[in-house]
Amino acid sequence: MQKLTTRDVVKKYNFKFTKSLGQNFLIDDTVLEDIVSGAEVGQEDLIIEIGPGVGTLTRELLKKAKRVCAIELDYDLISILNEELKDFDNFQLIHKDALKVDFNEIIGTEESVKVVANLPYYVTTPIIAKLLKGSYKFKSLTIMIQKEVAERIAAEPGGKDYGSLSILVQYYCNTKILRKVPPTSFIPQPKVESTVIRLDRLDKPKVEVKDEELFFKVARQSFNMRRKTLKNAVKSLGVIDSDKIDEAFKAVKINPGRRGETLSIEEFAALADSIYMFKKV
Structure with a gap:
């Protein structure tokens, strides 16, 4: 049939x-x-x-x-x-x-x-x-x-x-x-x-991060604010004191004036980990 x-x-x-x-x-x-x-x-x-x-x-x-x-x-x-x-x-x-x-x-x-x-x-x-x-x-x-x-x-x-x-x-x-x-x-x-x-x-995620939720949050906010700089996107998250933001970027050698769409997944991981280290207690 x-x-x-x-x-x-x-x-x-x-x-x-x-x-x-x-x-x-x-x-x-x-x-x-x-x-x-x-x-x-x-x-x-x-x-x-x-x-x-x-x-x-x-x-x-x-x-x-x-x-x-x-x-x-x-x-x-x-x-x-x-x-x-x-x-x-x-x-x-x-x-x-x-x-x-x-x-x-x-x-x-x-x-x-x-x-x-x-x-x-x-x-x-x-x-x-x-x-x-x-x-x-x-x-x-x-x-x-x-x-x-x-x-x-x-x-x-x-x-x-x-x-x-x-x-x-x-x-x-x-x-x-x-x-x-x-x-x-x-x-x-x-x-x-x-x-x-x-x-x-993948057997394990492509990048290792200290806080997975924070990693995705940083990436998501960076793309939600495409016309803004990374510094503004990070600041809007409210997880890190304003006077620590530049330090967090400097620690991983990422220009805070860049836009989110220019960052590789490895750079997002590095930035998220740096924010994690400097975040509010």
């Missing part, structure tokens, strides 16, 4: 797309193949998929992986997924908001865990932040996201795309853009282009 296409499944169940959930389902088989091969899915892998839609990508993952756990928020998709993927005994479905899931409960004792997903645009950044900051033992995240977000993730210092998201992801991962995906690869068609990007989790 020939497998049903995404369009076939949508038509079969008379499924109605919910715009607020950012539902754009893949219809291009070449993109599916590139996602699965790019993620290097193997028989030893537990794959966690967020937002499986009608299960088009899920089906391809199930053929390659040890187990696939799909997390879906839309109640109307649960019965469709269970019916369309009932022949796979390595399929698990969780009806829940991915932002409220304890992924460690899914992972258990599994050693090789990868996230593979066509992420809804509206929750891309919160989900990435949760996955990376949650101390979950993922090997990699291979995700399809809005092209502009992928460019921000992979951006280097000095460019317009470089920002706090770049710092967050590159602190935890090596990044690799796998391919671009045009709007015509989806139903309904989004108004923007998409990109498949792979984030490989």
Whole structure:
């Protein structure tokens, strides 16, 4: 029996797309193949998929992986997924908001865990932040996201795309853009282009810092105040006395007149550590 296409499944169940959930389902088989091969899915892998839609990508993952756990928020998709993927005994479905899931409960004792997903645009950044900051033992995240977000993730210092998201992801991962995906690869068609990007989790963060929360706070505030100098951004944090700010910059040989987008992740780490040493008691 020939497998049903995404369009076939949508038509079969008379499924109605919910715009607020950012539902754009893949219809291009070449993109599916590139996602699965790019993620290097193997028989030893537990794959966690967020937002499986009608299960088009899920089906391809199930053929390659040890187990696939799909997390879906839309109640109307649960019965469709269970019916369309009932022949796979390595399929698990969780009806829940991915932002409220304890992924460690899914992972258990599994050693090789990868996230593979066509992420809804509206929750891309919160989900990435949760996955990376949650101390979950993922090997990699291979995700399809809005092209502009992928460019921000992979951006280097000095460019317009470089920002706090770049710092967050590159602190935890090596990044690799796998391919671009045009709007015509989806139903309904989004108004923007998409990109498949792979984030490989580092064994330890790219830089060592004394206070991780302070490190991210310094970076975030520096980019929130792009038109201001680093000195003004640091001052606005209120964690260090004004008369100590110049000393903190001097200690790590960073010009306080620079802008945040010019600093490398190593320089942000050095500055945050210096602020930590001089901060208010």
